[in-house]
Amino acid sequence: MNWRQPHTGGMVMLLAVMAVLPLFLDNSFQYEIAIKVALNAAVCVGLNLLIGYTGQISLGHAGFFALGAYSSAILTDRYGLPPMAAMLTGALGVGLLSFIIARPILKLKGHYLAMGTLGMGVIISIVLNQEADFTGGPDGMSVAALTIFGWEPVTEFQWYWIAVGFLALCVWLSLNLINSPVGRALRAVHGSEIAARTMGIDTTHYKVLVFVVSAVMACLAGSLFAHYNGYITPSKADFFYSIELVTMVVLGGMASTFGAVIGAVVLTVVPQVLTVFENYEMMVFGGVLMGMIIFMHKGLLPTLSEFIGKRFHEPDKR
């Protein structure tokens, strides 16, 4: 990693938080939430490349997550593949699938792109629900334990390190991609696709690339989730989960990798805290989201950074 890159500090900070967090977690349930945060965050980091940097929306990423989860479940259970091989096969399959559909689907723009990706997600969800002989139908299926070269993570503590390790890898990849010529091309696509093309950027190529990268990240996170949870149902392919992922990215702050992570933290932890409101849980949750959109419409991280910047009279960045 190049130490002179602007996001190095953020990366170090993220690793530090990950390393210190176990000191504050004192039971399996809290670890479970941390693990789910990390896996959601990994999906969001990938999705953010697509939405935040390239300006292309996807309402079907839950589908890729679920495909990863189910390929791990089905390949280990029905075909006896070792978990790592199943995971990689799933990732390869999803990579291929997303590559094939990326070109036609990314030709669409705005609402049409949203509809196209939505349709894709819904199709995946229907297949998982209906092919009950393979997937166990709406009640789902159990998933074998993960083994990594003979080592089997059992405790939540071990799983925590796997999940945050995976997240760190995704963040690192994402930062490197953004700070490369590819990243600049992506931002050019976001700014104005026509201008980018006039400059000689093969916009389709870059859009497809990002779509595939984000789909594979979601797929791998899905595989890890399935092994960790030990049970998977088609609800993970649900349209609402796709929306939740997009909300995490938007809430955290678009075009900000760490923003996506923070969005995932907030949207995964807050519902657990809100259970004290019992029947009013969803209302309060809706209220919190609306408040954030109204008062922090740029997203959590950009708003906070602006606020802190003003507070300490620092010159505005850039």
Added chain:
Amino acid sequence: MGGDLNLGAIHMLKLLTKCAAIVAVGALGFTGALVSQAKADEPIKIGTFLSVTGGASFLGDPELKTMQMFIEDLNANGGLLGRKVELIHYDSKTSSEEAGTFVKRLIFQDKVDIIVGGSTTGNTMAVIKQIQKNEIPFISLAGAGVIIDPVKKWVFKTPHTDKVAVAKIFKDMKSRNLSKIGILSGNGGFGKSCQKNARALAGSAGIEILADETHGKGDTDMTPQITSIKSTAGVQAFLYCGFGAPTSIVAKNFKQLGLTIPHYQTHGSASMRFIKGADGAAEGIRIPAAALLVVDQLADDHPQKAVASAYKAAYESRYNDSISTFGGHAYDGLLIATQAIERAGSTDKETVRAEIEKTNNLVGVDGIFTMSPNDHLGLNEGSFVMVVVKDGGWKLSQ
């Protein structure tokens, strides 16, 4: 350029320090609040996760209301073992992933003494691994037989299984000289399990299944499947295996297609919502159900009469809502749990588990429970009565 980048790095670093601090403080506060909760005075803690919202809310809603009523009454009468009883509830939203998370929360965060919950078979099956691994007594409120067959050390359940229901239905069919049937099943856990048992039991019961159809989750029209059954020659009776909204839809489609053969459903339809939802089309449908459903029509010397009418009166006056057998499952679950804790004289998990297993001749609203190490349900066919829909209500069939 380099200077700019360094400035950016410093800025980002500072910003992230702040963010990390916020996250850390938040996590601390969260932990602290929940830890202090666990260390508060020592009531007996009963944990539950129910489908109060989502696809199976018609199960979770009466279950939660029943449990809240039960615990309040129990505390008003001095609690259990001289201690107060606390009910800790999370809404699983009928999602199996949420159910799994909440069971962990109940076990590790809230440190409950026993768990009574799990409205659907899917939600229950998703948590069994956790329950078995962490060794905590669990009484499920879901229908399918797979939950307790094969027997799992820490897992019990109160609702009649689909297997018992199918056996009862087949017996009723035989007594009416119906032996060639068509069945339609939902593809959820209960429907699938019911279909499997119907296939398995048909031979020994002298029933022949001529048509065997399924429908998907969330389907709103079952006309194609029922048409196919209608056109199968020789079908003398129809059985629907499933629960929830589809039960009413099946009843409607069945009538719209002009079928007149006897129509059977399972105890998955044992709720007024089924009759109301079917809009008159439910007339004449026969189901096996707990005596609770027709408690007013029971003979005074019926063993369940007292318990069931007390529950019905209490529930209906309190919530101004008609009872369903689903709430009854929750009532029995708590009855079994609290009596086992009473007998155990403590909340020691292994002792309580052993006492649940020793439940003997306990009269609940679902039936009379007698459990054993090989039977974690404890109900037999005798606990069912056949009821028929008549004039928009339930009528006991002889």
